[in-house]
Amino acid sequence: MADHAPAAGHAHEEHPTWSTYWKVALFLTIITAVEVSAYYIPAWETSWVYVPSMLIMSAVKFFVVVMYYMHLKYDHKLFRSLFTGPLMVAMLTLIGLLFLFSKLAIKIGLLA
Numbered sequence: 001m002a003d004h005a006p007a008a009g010h011a012h013e014e015h016p017t018w019s020t021y022w023k024v025a026l027f028l029t030i031i032t033a034v035e036v037s038a039y040y041i042p043a044w045e046t047s048w049v050y051v052p053s054m055l056i057m058s059a060v061k062f063f064v065v066v067m068y069y070m071h072l073k074y075d076h077k078l079f080r081s082l083f084t085g086p087l088m089v090a091m092l093t094l095i096g097l098l099f100l101f102s103k104l105a106i107k108i109g110l111l112a
Helices: 018-040 050-069 077-107
Strands: none
Touching: 018 050
């Protein structure tokens, strides 16, 4: 009978158990409930905190899904860096474009 142990020098972390998956699902459900409830509270939607908090909650949910459900947390560090490097560049580009277009919109009078 063949032994299914990892080859020498290839230490693998254990993959998550059922317990981990339901805890992650509960965490994602709670964040989603907060996002949906924030959308339906008028005072929260008009606050300056609304957009940054929604972006942060979305980023946290994205990070958790990628780490656990796509098993990136348990993959080799090379794969993690190949994913997170371009992701950081894309996020910084989007943030820069948001600031650029908000300044442009204020300058031409679209935003007060």
